[in-house]
Amino acid sequence: xxxxxxxxxxxxxxxxxxxxxxxxxxxxxxxxxxxxxxxxxxxxxxxxxxxxxxxxxxxxxxxxxxxxxxxxxxxxxxxxxxxxxxxxxxxxxxxxxxxxxxxxxxxxxxxxxxxxxxxxxxxxxxxxxxxxxxxxxxxxxxxxxxxxxxxxxxxxxxxxxxxxxxxxxxxxxxxxxxxxxxxxxxxxxxxxxxxxxxxxxxxxxxxxxxxxxxx
Amino acid sequence: xxxxxxxxxxxxxxxxxxxxxxxxxxxxxxxxxxxxxxxxxxxxxxxxxxxxxxxxxxxxxxxxxxxxxxxxxxxxxxxxxxxxxxxxxxxxxxxxxxxxxxxxxxxxxxxxxxxxxxxxxxxxxxxxxxxxxxxxxxxxxxxxxxxxxxxxxxxxxxxxxxxxxxxxxxxxxxxxxxxxxxxxxxxxxxxxxxxxxxxxxxxxxxxxxxxxxxxxxxxxxxxxxxxxxxxxxxxxxxxxxxxxxxxxxxxxxxxxxxxxxxxxxxxxxxxxxxxxxxxxxxxxxxxxxxxxxxxxxxxxxxxxxxxxxxxxxxxxxxxxxxxxxxxxxxxxxxxxxxxxxxxxxxxxxxxxxxxxxxxxxxxxxxxxxxxxxxxxxxxxxxxxxxxxxxxxxxxxxxxxxxxxxxxxxxxxxxxxxxxxxxxxxxxxxxxxxxxxxxxxx
Numbered sequence: 001x002x003x004x005x006x007x008x009x010x011x012x013x014x015x016x017x018x019x020x021x022x023x024x025x026x027x028x029x030x031x032x033x034x035x036x037x038x039x040x041x042x043x044x045x046x047x048x049x050x051x052x053x054x055x056x057x058x059x060x061x062x063x064x065x066x067x068x069x070x071x072x073x074x075x076x077x078x079x080x081x082x083x084x085x086x087x088x089x090x091x092x093x094x095x096x097x098x099x100x101x102x103x104x105x106x107x108x109x110x111x112x113x114x115x116x117x118x119x120x121x122x123x124x125x126x127x128x129x130x131x132x133x134x135x136x137x138x139x140x141x142x143x144x145x146x147x148x149x150x151x152x153x154x155x156x157x158x159x160x161x162x163x164x165x166x167x168x169x170x171x172x173x174x175x176x177x178x179x180x181x182x183x184x185x186x187x188x189x190x191x192x193x194x195x196x197x198x199x200x201x202x203x204x205x206x207x208x209x210x211x212x213x214x215x
Numbered sequence: 216x217x218x219x220x221x222x223x224x225x226x227x228x229x230x231x232x233x234x235x236x237x238x239x240x241x242x243x244x245x246x247x248x249x250x251x252x253x254x255x256x257x258x259x260x261x262x263x264x265x266x267x268x269x270x271x272x273x274x275x276x277x278x279x280x281x282x283x284x285x286x287x288x289x290x291x292x293x294x295x296x297x298x299x300x301x302x303x304x305x306x307x308x309x310x311x312x313x314x315x316x317x318x319x320x321x322x323x324x325x326x327x328x329x330x331x332x333x334x335x336x337x338x339x340x341x342x343x344x345x346x347x348x349x350x351x352x353x354x355x356x357x358x359x360x361x362x363x364x365x366x367x368x369x370x371x372x373x374x375x376x377x378x379x380x381x382x383x384x385x386x387x388x389x390x391x392x393x394x395x396x397x398x399x400x401x402x403x404x405x406x407x408x409x410x411x412x413x414x415x416x417x418x419x420x421x422x423x424x425x426x427x428x429x430x431x432x433x434x435x436x437x438x439x440x441x442x443x444x445x446x447x448x449x450x451x452x453x454x455x456x457x458x459x460x461x462x463x464x465x466x467x468x469x470x471x472x473x474x475x476x477x478x479x480x481x482x483x484x485x486x487x488x489x490x491x492x493x494x495x496x497x498x499x500x501x502x503x504x505x506x507x508x509x510x511x512x513x514x515x516x517x518x519x520x521x522x523x524x525x526x527x528x529x530x531x532x533x534x535x536x537x538x539x540x541x542x543x544x545x546x547x548x549x550x551x552x553x554x555x556x557x558x559x560x561x562x563x564x565x566x567x568x569x570x571x572x573x574x575x576x577x578x579x580x581x582x583x584x585x586x587x588x589x590x591x592x593x594x595x596x597x598x599x600x601x602x603x604x605x606x607x608x609x610x611x612x613x614x615x616x617x618x619x620x621x622x623x624x625x626x627x628x629x630x631x632x633x634x635x636x637x638x639x640x641x642x643x644x645x646x647x648x649x650x651x652x653x654x655x656x
Contacts, residue, residue, distance in 0.1 A: 027533035064503040069534040080530035090521045097514045103407030105493045120521045185516035207528040
């Protein structure tokens with residue numbers, strides 16, 4: 001691949017490097033909608049990959065047009081998404097694949113996300129996943145409040161990681177990195193096998209119930 | 216038409232409309248009927264329609280919209296009556312007397328029909344025609360502005376054309392822009408629908424629709440940008456001429472048209488940008504989703520994954536380096552001096568000040584009172600107070616007890632009585648031993 005950067009020094013000296021570097025280290029997924037940042041990473045990719053490898057992480061690039069850093073060693077801190085973020089993220093990925101969202105340019109309402117999520121996961125199970133330490137879910141109002149708050153929190157964190165983008169207080173724009181949530185089921189092989197492969201590659205971690213590191 | 220300030224209270228107007236229970240109810244047949252009459256009038260140059268013509272038009276429209284209606288005449292009569300009640304059709308007579316069977320469309324009906332018929336295609340040709348006509352009208356208005364000598368010249372030659380002709384043309388552009396917006400909205404839905412029903416098979420059709428709309432918008436933007444610059448230049452000249460001549464009304468009219476033209480140009484730019492975003496989104500969707508999953512199995516598998524997630528929960532891993540060591544810039548600074556404050560001489564030299572007037576000699580007065588035979592503190596105090604001025608009496612009363620204690624022996628009883636020494640002051644009284652005369656006095 002031809003690059004307009006001939007040396008790593010040029011990459012580091014570029015005005016965009018600090019912002020992009022910090023974003024990647026903080027777990028941000030950078031895609032085409034990021035404009036200049038994406039262009040920079042694409043141009044500097046051949047220099048950035050060996051740089052980050054020295055820090056014990058891989059600069060992963062996907063065919064759908066996004067980059068992210070995957071820690072493979074111990075030098076760079078890592079986190080895995082919480083149960084709430086995973087459930088909401090998967091539903092957002094489902095909406096990204098839905099052709100009815102094309103008409104709106106990939107913009108969906110929070111209400112639609114909630115609706116789709118509760119349609120796939122029973123409310124009590126969902127509330128239990130969002131608040132694993134709580135034992136009783138008898139009061140329906142409490143369950144709804146837990147779900148509402150948990151989904152809101154998950155959306156905010158997914159925004160910080162670059163999976164979605166806020167449009168206004170009620171709407172979010174879906175972005176290509178959401179397809180990462182569909183990785184285990186992308187291929188034709190068995191989903192369990194695909195999951196094992198991704199765990200072995202360090203891209204996914206199995207969760208013990210109640211686990212999930214807070215950022 | 217003069218746009219002056221309205222003196223009609225909106226509340227009064229609205230109350231009137233509410234009292235009259237004003238409403239409009241138009242079905243498809245009604246609208247088509249009115250549109251047909253309008254088009255017939257335009258084609259044949261008719262100002263009104265006789266009853267036969269009205270019924271004939273109604274039959275034709277009914278055959279198109281609701282074929283199979285049996286009682287055509289009855290239906291026509293009811294429809295005509297309903298439209299008259301709603302002030303969309305009027306019975307007229309050229310001589311001013313109501314004549315049976317002559318009808319015309321009211322202004323309300325005309326506006327309604329036009330808004331349906333004329334929100335039509337905004338093409339390069341129609342836009343060029345409109346902007347061309349606007350430039351021509353503005354050219355005439357500018358020439359009139361150059362020739363204008365008085366208020367009447369400005370009003371007739373500049374203000375009226377700006378407010379009527381040019382405003383109409385701008386409204387024409389805006390109407391067509393609304394039509395295009397609606398078209399875009401429908402196109403978005405159509406693309407979404409095509410992908411939903413046909414998925415992979417819809418890709419080529421979607422591409423064609425996207426390209427057609429993109430081409431249209433690009434053309435329109437070019438025309439708008441080019442012509443709006445010329446239009447604004449002419450309007451600016453008119454404004455300058457009006458300002459120089461002190462024709463404020465003409466200046467305002469030109470300013471209003473300029474703002475409308477700006478809005479039209481801004482419309483083009485914003486639509487182009489929004490469409491560009493949508494275009495890219497659809498292309499990415501087609502490339503990243505449709506082409507990679509032609510059988511549309513991925514969505515189904517993802518749904519199953521979500522349902523089964525709780526049985527075997529997993530999570531994506533992401534980098535999370537929040538605290539990055541940022542070294543503080545060092546500075547070459549020596550040892551910090553200890554905190555201290557300037558030393559100052561605390562002890563101040565005492566200076567001798569001459570004593571002022573010290574007031575009455577209370578010791579002497581108390582001594583005199585005791586020698587005069589006062590046996591108790593109250594008696595001494597009364598005698599002393601009588602010999603000092605009022606200003607000093609209160610202070611003197613306070614000191615008398617101390618002086619008495621030093622000059623005479625005080626006998627204490629269990630309960631000392633309180634005795635008034637002046638109108639305002641009482642003291643706790645002491646009984647005292649009599650004072651002995653010193654020997655030799």
